[in-house]
Amino acid sequence: MRRATKMRETSEARRSELIVATLKSLRKHGYINSTINTISEESGLSRGLISHYFANKDDLLIVAHKYYLQNVDDFFRHVVWSTKSGHFGKLFYSVSVPFLRDTGFEQMLVHYFSAAWMLPEVLRMHRDLWGRYRTNIQHRISAAARERGLVMDTRLAAITLTQLVDGLWLGWVMEESYTQEDCRMILRKWLCEQFHEDPEMYPLTPDIDLTHFETAAPLPHIDD
Amino acid sequence: MRRATKMRETSEARRSELIVATLKSLRKHGYINSTINTISEESGLSRGLISHYFANKDDLLIVAHKYYLQNVDDFFRHVVWSTKSGHFGKLFYSVSVPFLRDTGFEQMLVHYFSAAWMLPEVLRMHRDLWGRYRTNIQHRISAAARERGLVMDTRLAAITLTQLVDGLWLGWVMEESYTQEDCRMILRKWLCEQFHEDPEMYPLTPDIDLTHFETAAPLPHIDD
Amino acid sequence: MRRATKMRETSEARRSELIVATLKSLRKHGYINSTINTISEESGLSRGLISHYFANKDDLLIVAHKYYLQNVDDFFRHVVWSTKSGHFGKLFYSVSVPFLRDTGFEQMLVHYFSAAWMLPEVLRMHRDLWGRYRTNIQHRISAAARERGLVMDTRLAAITLTQLVDGLWLGWVMEESYTQEDCRMILRKWLCEQFHEDPEMYPLTPDIDLTHFETAAPLPHIDD
Amino acid sequence: MRRATKMRETSEARRSELIVATLKSLRKHGYINSTINTISEESGLSRGLISHYFANKDDLLIVAHKYYLQNVDDFFRHVVWSTKSGHFGKLFYSVSVPFLRDTGFEQMLVHYFSAAWMLPEVLRMHRDLWGRYRTNIQHRISAAARERGLVMDTRLAAITLTQLVDGLWLGWVMEESYTQEDCRMILRKWLCEQFHEDPEMYPLTPDIDLTHFETAAPLPHIDD
DNA sequence: GATGAATGAGGGTTCATTCAT
DNA sequence: AATGAATGAACCCTCATTCAT
Numbered sequence: 001m002r003r004a005t006k007m008r009e010t011s012e013a014r015r016s017e018l019i020v021a022t023l024k025s026l027r028k029h030g031y032i033n034s035t036i037n038t039i040s041e042e043s044g045l046s047r048g049l050i051s052h053y054f055a056n057k058d059d060l061l062i063v064a065h066k067y068y069l070q071n072v073d074d075f076f077r078h079v080v081w082s083t084k085s086g087h088f089g090k091l092f093y094s095v096s097v098p099f100l101r102d103t104g105f106e107q108m109l110v111h112y113f114s115a116a117w118m119l120p121e122v123l124r125m126h127r128d129l130w131g132r133y134r135t136n137i138q139h140r141i142s143a144a145a146r147e148r149g150l151v152m153d154t155r156l157a158a159i160t161l162t163q164l165v166d167g168l169w170l171g172w173v174m175e176e177s178y179t180q181e182d183c184r185m186i187l188r189k190w191l192c193e194q195f196h197e198d199p200e201m202y203p204l205t206p207d208i209d210l211t212h213f214e215t216a217a218p219l220p221h222i223d224d
Numbered sequence: 225m226r227r228a229t230k231m232r233e234t235s236e237a238r239r240s241e242l243i244v245a246t247l248k249s250l251r252k253h254g255y256i257n258s259t260i261n262t263i264s265e266e267s268g269l270s271r272g273l274i275s276h277y278f279a280n281k282d283d284l285l286i287v288a289h290k291y292y293l294q295n296v297d298d299f300f301r302h303v304v305w306s307t308k309s310g311h312f313g314k315l316f317y318s319v320s321v322p323f324l325r326d327t328g329f330e331q332m333l334v335h336y337f338s339a340a341w342m343l344p345e346v347l348r349m350h351r352d353l354w355g356r357y358r359t360n361i362q363h364r365i366s367a368a369a370r371e372r373g374l375v376m377d378t379r380l381a382a383i384t385l386t387q388l389v390d391g392l393w394l395g396w397v398m399e400e401s402y403t404q405e406d407c408r409m410i411l412r413k414w415l416c417e418q419f420h421e422d423p424e425m426y427p428l429t430p431d432i433d434l435t436h437f438e439t440a441a442p443l444p445h446i447d448d
Numbered sequence: 449m450r451r452a453t454k455m456r457e458t459s460e461a462r463r464s465e466l467i468v469a470t471l472k473s474l475r476k477h478g479y480i481n482s483t484i485n486t487i488s489e490e491s492g493l494s495r496g497l498i499s500h501y502f503a504n505k506d507d508l509l510i511v512a513h514k515y516y517l518q519n520v521d522d523f524f525r526h527v528v529w530s531t532k533s534g535h536f537g538k539l540f541y542s543v544s545v546p547f548l549r550d551t552g553f554e555q556m557l558v559h560y561f562s563a564a565w566m567l568p569e570v571l572r573m574h575r576d577l578w579g580r581y582r583t584n585i586q587h588r589i590s591a592a593a594r595e596r597g598l599v600m601d602t603r604l605a606a607i608t609l610t611q612l613v614d615g616l617w618l619g620w621v622m623e624e625s626y627t628q629e630d631c632r633m634i635l636r637k638w639l640c641e642q643f644h645e646d647p648e649m650y651p652l653t654p655d656i657d658l659t660h661f662e663t664a665a666p667l668p669h670i671d672d
Numbered sequence: 673m674r675r676a677t678k679m680r681e682t683s684e685a686r687r688s689e690l691i692v693a694t695l696k697s698l699r700k701h702g703y704i705n706s707t708i709n710t711i712s713e714e715s716g717l718s719r720g721l722i723s724h725y726f727a728n729k730d731d732l733l734i735v736a737h738k739y740y741l742q743n744v745d746d747f748f749r750h751v752v753w754s755t756k757s758g759h760f761g762k763l764f765y766s767v768s769v770p771f772l773r774d775t776g777f778e779q780m781l782v783h784y785f786s787a788a789w790m791l792p793e794v795l796r797m798h799r800d801l802w803g804r805y806r807t808n809i810q811h812r813i814s815a816a817a818r819e820r821g822l823v824m825d826t827r828l829a830a831i832t833l834t835q836l837v838d839g840l841w842l843g844w845v846m847e848e849s850y851t852q853e854d855c856r857m858i859l860r861k862w863l864c865e866q867f868h869e870d871p872e873m874y875p876l877t878p879d880i881d882l883t884h885f886e887t888a889a890p891l892p893h894i895d896d
Numbered sequence: 897g898a899t900g901a902a903t904g905a906g907g908g909t910t911c912a913t914t915c916a917t
Numbered sequence: 918a919a920t921g922a923a924t925g926a927a928c929c930c931t932c933a934t935t936c937a938t
Binding site: 478479480481555558559561562563564565566571574575578579582604607608610611612613614615616617618619622623625626630633634637638641 | 702703704705779782783785786787788789790795798799802803828831832834835836837838839840841842843846847849850854857858861862865
């Protein structure tokens with residue numbers, strides 16, 4: 001039994017190694033240029049092993065995407081939970097999440113947007129996560145509005161906010177013509193206008209540890 | 225000479241056919257699954273002919289993207305020029321452009337966002353056009369603000385507006401959980417808030433012909 | 449009738465242009481890299497025209513080879529006929545022929561040696577011309593030997609001489625490590641040894657015009 | 673380790689199979705008509721495997737040529753080392769080498785002469801080996817001349833001898849109008865004349881085993 | 897007679913996948 | 918569990934040839 005457990009751990013470790021290698025390869029070579037070869041080279045494991053752990057390449061890509069989204073989600077939770085502030089502050093920091101770190105894997109998401117139309121599972125995952133995020137944001141908007149006795153179309157407000165985040169993120173990745181700080185400033189401005197808050201009260205960077213957080217899907221450190 | 229002219233016209237027609245077929249193929253099969261085969265099938269022409277008109281597949285993809293962006297740009301000009309209204313109205317309708325028609329090719333752009341990282345020319349074109357758009361929008365924002373004696377950070381405002389557009393567009397394409405009208409309403413709301421205008425004064429749909437406009441890059445009608 | 453004649457001349461001129469362009473292309477791009485395209489570019493005529501004058505590419509290559517061999521043969525005759533000397537002198541200069549000019553097309557022959565095994569007609573032509581040369585040389589050897597009252601195996605002598613020529617030519621083309629003058633010196637030495645002649649009596653270069661001679665297959669001047 | 677060694681041996685065996693199949697294909701179809709298809713058919717292995725063992729087709733062709741030249745070189749060494757005779761005898765048999773066996777691959781060399789102008793590495797190998805051969809021959813000529821107190825231009829003599837060999841070989845391959853024995857007789861005659869030796873003293877065929885010799889590059893037996 | 901648009905077979909190469917070891 | 922040799926389909930591209938103009 002000890003051995004079986006050990007084996008399972010090893011197996012899981014192997015799976016993770018392959019998943020992380022996949023993300024690295026996607027990041028380095030792009031989507032179409034990521035092959036079984038580049039992935040196995042990145043992992044230091046053999047090509048054949050991939051078939052051992054994953055049904056096929058698509059499966060691996062899907063699982064890798066799930067892994068990446070898991071990390072994003074865990075970071076989101078971490079930021080929201082760690083932040084000591086009221087509804088409004090939590091709302092602000094929760095939408096700032098994409099602009100509070102630079103993992104080096106941001107660009108990769110664009111490839112998955114494209115791949116989503118070839119891999120239905122990826123599209124499903126995307127819509128699921130994005131939908132949950134928007135619902136979550138909409139609830140926070142409702143709470144902050146109720147707190148202030150404000151009336152607003154929370155559905156449209158949530159769409160506005162989440163898509164402003166998405167648009168800022170997309171432009172930041174694609175154009176590299178403005179900074180993450182610009183993004184946070186823009187988001188704070190919009191939120192403060194909506195909720196009649198004073199921007200000065202909310203520092204652009206939350207006072208929490210942004211580098212360490214609990215996640216079952218750690219991303220490798222990239223230094224190039 | 226008549227003949228030469230005729231021949232050249234024919235040639236141009238063939239080029240266009242191949243370009244449009246490429247866009248159709250990209251739309252239907254996505255980037256990675258669009259091959260010389262799918263394109264030639266879509267066009268009804270032979271595989272070899274593609275090499276006759278384009279240096280290689282990448283060249284064709286780049287030219288096709290240029291063609292598509294040309295159409296988008298021409299539609300943008302059409303909307304802005306046709307609209308009879310002041311600075312503010314023109315600003316509103318110019319950012320509403322992506323939500324004033326549904327060509328069926330919107331999803332294709334996502335594939336090009338991904339392809340941009342493999343084809344530097346595509347990235348260059350993207351950044352060039354997006355940059356020019358944002359500059360254009362920033363000028364309009366300045367003009368509208370000046371008109372009203374308002375002071376604002378036009379750079380951040382332009383980023384906010386263009387990226388709100390991009391984000392709304394991205395979510396609309398990827399999630400299909402809200403409408404183009406939602407998008408226009410959101411944009412109108414943000415603009416009216418910034419410029420203290422009354423939304424009721426600006427109908428969501430401009431009173432112009434949205435289906436016919438001059439362009440050297442017409443898109444085919446899609447019905448599936 | 450005048451017109452018909454004119455037309456025919458024009459046709460023949462076109463054929464020649466294409467043939468010469470073929471030789472130029474073979475020289476410049478080598479055998480495998482010479483395509484209908486490179487040939488038509490070299491000739492300044494259209495691709496389609498080649499099919500008008502030649503059955504197919506192989507036909508053109510064969511005719512071009514015939515053309516080249518014709519030129520070589522005509523130069524051979526020119527040298528032999530122009531030289532004012534006895535049997536021995538004529539023999540010497542006739543075998544020196546390959547080393548009395550540098551047309552720039554020598555290397556091309558190597559490609560035809562290879563092509564001969566794919567194009568039976570080329571092999572036939574090669575064997576025919578080489579056979580006639582050797583017979584011719586053998587006759588001259590016989591005559592020179594008879595003149596001097598020498599007895600020798602003229603068959604083996606002819607093989608020796610013609611193949612020494614071929615070998616010198618091949619090495620000169622392939623290795624570029626010795627000169628045409630070396631070749632003529634070697635041939636003179638061998639001949640003088642066989643016929644007890646004094647090399648000093650026979651200058652390495654015959655006193656004739658080596659650049660102008662009658663031929664139906666003129667080669668273009670190469671200057672690169 | 674046993675397995676690794678076994679695997680490596682297997683790999684090397686596959687490489688050799690592909691190389692030999694390449695030589696066979698070149699022999700049968702010539703240079704231009706030898707394709708990945710003909711080679712894989714000749715080997716009985718799949719097309720894809722070639723890319724597994726060789727960088728590309730050119731690489732395979734170059735390696736195959738190297739292999740063939742290795743065999744030729746090893747046979748040369750074998751003949752020279754096995755022959756029990758003085759400087760002169762060794763010289764005679766060393767130049768007779770091309771006419772002491774018929775592997776069935778002679779014609780193939782003509783294709784490589786042509787290919788050399790497309791594949792610089794092949795030209796380099798050719799010039800290297802031919803250069804070394806001539807130097808070797810020149811040394812033997814010097815030694816034999818010194819032995820007899822003869823004075824001669826050893827450079828020209830070496831060129832004469834090696835190119836007589838090449839020319840005889842070329843004519844033998846291309847024309848098939850004389851025999852290998854003719855060639856050996858011609859070479860013996862020339863050598864004996866130069867060194868005042870009696871041909872009768874040197875049998876045309878050396879008294880050694882011509883079919884078995886050590887080589888890392890064995891050629892297959894051809895029977896068609 | 898002359899053109900070059902159009903074809904499609906076949907070229908080399910890549911790559912996900914299988915499978916014997 | 919792990920390897921990498923082996924496969925073959927599909928990729929992009931080249932090219933000789935055909936044919937409408």
